[in-house]
Amino acid sequence: MEGTPAEKPRGSALHRFANPGRFMRLSGALLPWVASAGLALSVVGLGWGLVFAPRDWQQGDTVRIMFVHVPAAWIAMGGYLGLAVASFIGLVWRHPLADIAARAIAPVGAVFTAICLVTGSLWGKPMWGTWWVWDARLTSVLVLFFLYLGHIALSNAFDDPDRAARPAAILALIGAVNLPIIKFSVEWWNTLHQPASVTRLDAPGIHIDILLPLVITAAGFLFVFAALALLRTRTGILERRARALMAARAAEAAAPPAPVPV
Amino acid sequence: MDASFWAMGGHAAFVWPSYAIGVGLLVALAAASWRGYVAAREAVARLEAEGLRRRRGGSQ
Numbered sequence: 001m002e003g004t005p006a007e008k009p010r011g012s013a014l015h016r017f018a019n020p021g022r023f024m025r026l027s028g029a030l031l032p033w034v035a036s037a038g039l040a041l042s043v044v045g046l047g048w049g050l051v052f053a054p055r056d057w058q059q060g061d062t063v064r065i066m067f068v069h070v071p072a073a074w075i076a077m078g079g080y081l082g083l084a085v086a087s088f089i090g091l092v093w094r095h096p097l098a099d100i101a102a103r104a105i106a107p108v109g110a111v112f113t114a115i116c117l118v119t120g121s122l123w124g125k126p127m128w129g130t131w132w133v134w135d136a137r138l139t140s141v142l143v144l145f146f147l148y149l150g151h152i153a154l155s156n157a158f159d160d161p162d163r164a165a166r167p168a169a170i171l172a173l174i175g176a177v178n179l180p181i182i183k184f185s186v187e188w189w190n191t192l193h194q195p196a197s198v199t200r201l202d203a204p205g206i207h208i209d210i211l212l213p214l215v216i217t218a219a220g221f222l223f224v225f226a227a228l229a230l231l232r233t234r235t236g237i238l239e240r241r242a243r244a245l246m247a248a249r250a251a252e253a254a255a256p257p258a259p260v261p262v
Numbered sequence: 263m264d265a266s267f268w269a270m271g272g273h274a275a276f277v278w279p280s281y282a283i284g285v286g287l288l289v290a291l292a293a294a295s296w297r298g299y300v301a302a303r304e305a306v307a308r309l310e311a312e313g314l315r316r317r318r319g320g321s322q
Contacts, residue, residue: 050281051267061270064277068284111291119280126276224288231295238302245309252316 020097020237027230038223045217053213062126069119071218072112075225077179079109084176087169099165103155104232108225110148128192136185137193140178147175
């Protein structure tokens with residue numbers, strides 16, 4: 001946070017909001033609303049998908065797995081983009097808040113990726129006849145999961161988290177190459193996984209009765225992701241403050257007693 | 263809810279676990295994140311109180 005004036009990018013809104021004190025105040029006010037929106041939209045979207053959405057004429061009720069699987073996949077990829085952006089800001093501007101945010105995002109993204117993989121497997125068995133196949137889409141999402149785990153492991157590999165930030169950020173940025181591979185894997189290779197049916201340049205390829213709960217759940221998961229990332233970033237700021245206080249206490253204890261004035 | 267809803271057209275073994283695992287993992291992550299936040303908040307409060315006591319003790 002400290003630095004010479006020449007090191008500080010001045011005047012940008014990003015930097016203004018990246019002040020830890022201001023971030024704590026702003027995120028403290030936002031967090032209940034973001035968490036509530038995430039909870040409400042997720043409950044409505046998932047409930048709608050589970051109970052009221054029509055069954056697919058080919059896939060039957062297994063299509064309901066889509067309401068968990070697809071939003072989780074979107075958030076898994078979007079979360080990694082957030083991780084890469086935070087890592088880039090941390091590397092370039094050396095802002096500790098960006099490093100803390102990257103550390104906060106990684107476990108949340110890993111959980112959404114795990115949900116995507118497990119529900120994909122549960123959907124694959126009745127539809128494809130197999131739990132898993134090493135096709136390009138499934139393999140690249142598994143790589144995404146390992147990238148998240150690698151980031152978590154690297155971030156915790158050093159006693160001082162600040163020292164871990166740089167190698168973890170480099171890993172996150174290198175791993176970002178995987179994002180277009182995931183996105184276009186179903187076009188570049190002949191995969192068992194179907195091509196995109198919602199995020200297409202022309203009209204979505206699914207009916208509005210299925211699309212609506214899907215979009216609502218995706219919005220809910222996005223808010224849940226944001227709430228968890230905000231909460232964990234706040235935790236990271238507090239842990240950093242605790243480390244600073246402990247270092248100050250240790251320095252006080254090690255300091256020689258002040259000379260008694262005569 | 264009738265029995266056909268719970269049966270999910272014969273795919274209950276795939277549909278229900280998908281929702282249970284999805285919701286369960288998110289709830290577990292939220293609980294762990296909240297516990298971590300509370301622990302960090304208490305640690306800072308304790309350390310700040312200790313520092314305040316030390317400074318007051320030193321100034322007396």
